[in-house]
Amino acid sequence: MAEKGVAGVWRKIRAIYNIQGNQCKTCGNYYFPPRLVCPTCRRKGQLEIHKFKGLGKIYSFAIVRQAPDHFKRQMPYVIAQVELDEGPRLTAQIVNVDVDKVEIGMRVRACFRKISEQGHEGIIVYGYKFEPTMEVTGHD
Amino acid sequence: MVGIIGYGVYIPRYRIKTEEIARVWGEPGEKLAKGLGVFEKSVPGPDEDVATISVEAARNAVKYARIDPKDIGAIYVGSESHPYAVKPTGTIVAEAIECTSEMTCADFEFACKAGTAAIQTCMGLVSSDMIKIGLAIGSDTAQGRPGDALEYSAAAGGVAILVGKGKPVATIETTVSFTTDTPDFWRREGEDFPSHGARFTGEPAYFRHVGAAANLLFRKTGTTVDDWDYFVFHMPNGKFPLAMGRQLKVPNEKLEDSLVVRQIGNTYSGSAMMGLARILDIAEPGSKIFMVSYGSGAGSDAFAITVEDEITKHRGEVPTVDDYIARKTYVEYATYAKYRRKIKALG
Numbered sequence: 001m002a003e004k005g006v007a008g009v010w011r012k013i014r015a016i017y018n019i020q021g022n023q024c025k026t027c028g029n030y031y032f033p034p035r036l037v038c039p040t041c042r043r044k045g046q047l048e049i050h051k052f053k054g055l056g057k058i059y060s061f062a063i064v065r066q067a068p069d070h071f072k073r074q075m076p077y078v079i080a081q082v083e084l085d086e087g088p089r090l091t092a093q094i095v096n097v098d099v100d101k102v103e104i105g106m107r108v109r110a111c112f113r114k115i116s117e118q119g120h121e122g123i124i125v126y127g128y129k130f131e132p133t134m135e136v137t138g139h140d
Numbered sequence: 141m142v143g144i145i146g147y148g149v150y151i152p153r154y155r156i157k158t159e160e161i162a163r164v165w166g167e168p169g170e171k172l173a174k175g176l177g178v179f180e181k182s183v184p185g186p187d188e189d190v191a192t193i194s195v196e197a198a199r200n201a202v203k204y205a206r207i208d209p210k211d212i213g214a215i216y217v218g219s220e221s222h223p224y225a226v227k228p229t230g231t232i233v234a235e236a237i238e239c240t241s242e243m244t245c246a247d248f249e250f251a252c253k254a255g256t257a258a259i260q261t262c263m264g265l266v267s268s269d270m271i272k273i274g275l276a277i278g279s280d281t282a283q284g285r286p287g288d289a290l291e292y293s294a295a296a297g298g299v300a301i302l303v304g305k306g307k308p309v310a311t312i313e314t315t316v317s318f319t320t321d322t323p324d325f326w327r328r329e330g331e332d333f334p335s336h337g338a339r340f341t342g343e344p345a346y347f348r349h350v351g352a353a354a355n356l357l358f359r360k361t362g363t364t365v366d367d368w369d370y371f372v373f374h375m376p377n378g379k380f381p382l383a384m385g386r387q388l389k390v391p392n393e394k395l396e397d398s399l400v401v402r403q404i405g406n407t408y409s410g411s412a413m414m415g416l417a418r419i420l421d422i423a424e425p426g427s428k429i430f431m432v433s434y435g436s437g438a439g440s441d442a443f444a445i446t447v448e449d450e451i452t453k454h455r456g457e458v459p460t461v462d463d464y465i466a467r468k469t470y471v472e473y474a475t476y477a478k479y480r481r482k483i484k485a486l487g
Contacts, residue, residue, distance in 0.1 A: 010459040013235055014235075017235055017236045018236065018238060051238075051477075073186040073464050073478055073479065074185075074186050074187065075483075093187075095185060095187065096153045096185070098468075098469070111192075111196065111200075112192050112195040112196055112236055113185075113187045113188065113192050114188065114189055114191075114192060115187070124191070124223055124224070126191060126192065126232060126236070129187070134459060134463060134467055136460075136463040137456040137457075137459075138200075138203070138456055138457050138458040138459050139458075139459050139463075140363075
C-alpha cells in the first residue's frame, strides 16, 4: 500500500536524527530547525550547516497527563523547551527521567528515540529526545 | 593486525525483577532467580527498539574510538528483533552516526550470535583491505511469551564494535566457528514470540556448540585454559555459562567478571558482546580474552582477543557497562506489559 507523508519525513531525517540546523556566518546566530534565510541578515546572511552538540538545559517544561492515542503508552511524560548550549531553544520530550524529578535548569543531552509510528504497517519516525546526563564520565 | 578500535554499549533504563515476573505467574520467585542466575532484566522504554539501541551504542563506539564516521565502510546489525521485517536497521544507524553513503550495509540474523557473525564479516573486509573500518552491532529487544520460561531472561541492550587496523584497543588474534542444523529455538515468520525445545536447548544445543567452538579455538591457538585471563560465554541465563566453564575446567574467577546476565538478563545478539565489553572496561593491557557466542539454530563463534596498551588512552570517553547497569528504575509487571506491547487492546 502506498503511504502518505514518507517524503516529508525523509526530508527532515538529517535535521531530526542529529539536531542539524544552521549558523549564519554574518551575524553568528544559530538556527534550529534549519532556515533557508537568516531572519536577521536577510540577503546579507550566509547560512552554513551546523550540527549541534546536543547538550543543553531545560528552559521550561510541562507534564503531559492527557495525551493523543499513540502516546498513551508513555503517559505521564515530559515535554520541554530545551535551551541548547549554542543558544537556540527547541521543543522535545524528556525521557529516562521520573516526571516528578524534572526541573528548570536540569542538564540534558540528546538521545535517539522512536518519535512516532504511522500505524502498524507504516514507517517508523526516529529522532531526538533528551535525557538527563548521567553523573559518569563520557555522558556529556 | 585486525582488531577492535572502539566499542560502545547501551542498556535501557528500566528493570523488572525475576521475583516480580514470578509473582504474576504464581511461581517461586526467589528460587527461580537463584536457579536461573538472573535476578533482574532490562526492559526497553516504549519508544526504544533495536534501531534506537543500536544508534546509542554506535555513537558511543565512534566517540570512544575517536574516528571520523566517514571512514566506516560497512555496517552490519545483528538482531532477532529488527523493527522492520524489510528495511535494514543499519541504514538508520548509518544516517544517525553520519556515515558516508559510500559504504555497504545489511542486517544479520542468527538468534543470539548475529552480532558476532557481524564482527567476523567486518574482520574479513578489513583484513582484505576492502574497507578501512567496519561497524558490527549486536542488539536486541528480545521477545518472551508471557508466562514462558524465556520471559524471565529475554532482555534489551546493544553493543557496537568498530573493527579496524591501525591502533586497536584489543587485537582479535583469530576466530573459529561451529555450525549445525539444530532446532532448539525458533520464531516463524509473522509470529510475535519465539518457541523453543525446552530441555533440548541445553546439551545438544548450547553446550555442544559452545564446547565445540571453544575446543576448536584451543586447538587452533595451541593453548589451554591456563593461557587465558578472562572467559566470556554466551549468557542465555546465569547457569549455562558457569556449567560450560565447569565442563571446560575454567576457574570461576576467570568467568565471573563477564556475567552481566545476572543484572540485565539475556540481551540476545548483544549477550556475549556485552560480557566482552564489560571485560574490555576493566582488563589490564596484555590480558587474553577467550569469547564464545552462541546462536540457536545453531552455531557458535569463538574469538581469541588480546587487550592492547592503547586501551588506557580511550577509557572514560563513554559510559561503561557498569554505568549503564547502575542507571536503573524498576517497573512492575503491568508497566512492563504496557511498554512491551503485551496488552493487545492498546495496539
